[in-house]
Amino acid sequence: xxxxxxxxxxxxxxxxxxxxxxxxxxxxxxxxxxxxxxxxxxxxxxxxxxxxxxxxxxxxxxxxxxxxxxxxxxxxxxxxxxxxxxxxxxxxxxxxxxxxxxxxxxxxxxxxxx
Amino acid sequence: xxxxxxxxxxxxxxxxxxxxxxxxxxxxxxxxxxxxxxxxxxxxxxxxxxxxxxxxxxxxxxxxxxxxxxxxxxxxxxxxxxxxxxxxxxxxxxxxxxxxxxxxxxxxxxx
Numbered sequence: 001x002x003x004x005x006x007x008x009x010x011x012x013x014x015x016x017x018x019x020x021x022x023x024x025x026x027x028x029x030x031x032x033x034x035x036x037x038x039x040x041x042x043x044x045x046x047x048x049x050x051x052x053x054x055x056x057x058x059x060x061x062x063x064x065x066x067x068x069x070x071x072x073x074x075x076x077x078x079x080x081x082x083x084x085x086x087x088x089x090x091x092x093x094x095x096x097x098x099x100x101x102x103x104x105x106x107x108x109x110x111x112x113x114x
Numbered sequence: 115x116x117x118x119x120x121x122x123x124x125x126x127x128x129x130x131x132x133x134x135x136x137x138x139x140x141x142x143x144x145x146x147x148x149x150x151x152x153x154x155x156x157x158x159x160x161x162x163x164x165x166x167x168x169x170x171x172x173x174x175x176x177x178x179x180x181x182x183x184x185x186x187x188x189x190x191x192x193x194x195x196x197x198x199x200x201x202x203x204x205x206x207x208x209x210x211x212x213x214x215x216x217x218x219x220x221x222x223x224x225x
Contacts (some may be wrong), residue, residue: 031210031211033212042203042205042215042216042217042218043158043205043213043215043218044215045212047212048210048211048212050210055210056212058212084218090158092157092211094211096209097211098210098211102148102160103160103211103213104160105157105158106157107155107157108157111182
């Protein structure tokens with residue numbers, strides 16, 4: 001079974017631009033979560049989607065948004081990029097929502113904002 | 115409080131030794147405590163997880179010990195191997211897949 005696929009792997013953007021990151025979950029998984037990983041703040045929860053509905057949202061500004069499609073694939077968007085948005089963005093999928101179903105992470109998209 | 119505090123930040127262990135990583139939490143509503151292993155360039159991978167109704171869980175060389183009254187849990191890696199060298203994260207959750215992660219421990223196992 002293929003794992004969680006994130007595209008692109010690397011991205012370089014300029015401050016003020018916007019970016020869209022893509023995530024394909026493991027086949028059959030209906031829940032997709034996004035996390036931001038930085039050396040200073042560590043791993044922080046962004047949001048979780050299940051059946052195209054956002055279930056939970058972390059403490060991030062409204063510039064960070066996401067969505068999930070009917071095939072469970074998900075995208076996250078960051079508008080008006082700031083230097084501090086440089087990070088590894090990780091997508092994770094699970095079979096179900098709720099913590100009875102283990103989270104499987106992709107290898108992330110490394111975003112660099114210059 | 116949603117914080118999960120993890121220690122130590124880094125750990126060096128000899129091959130064959132025991133690696134111990136500790137975590138403490140404040141939110142008593144947390145009911146799921148997983149540990150993740152992350153290698154450079156890769157996403158975190160679930161190692162083992164425990165719920166608060168169990169005080170210990172063992173899977174192969176990996177054991178979680180859980181102390182509900184102290185609000186602490188720890189990961190023990192027995193017979194540590196160089197291939198175990200990675201960054202380890204504890205986490206906690208009480209709401210779906212909204213994990214609160216500890217700061218991470220960089221483990222180096224010397225041959």
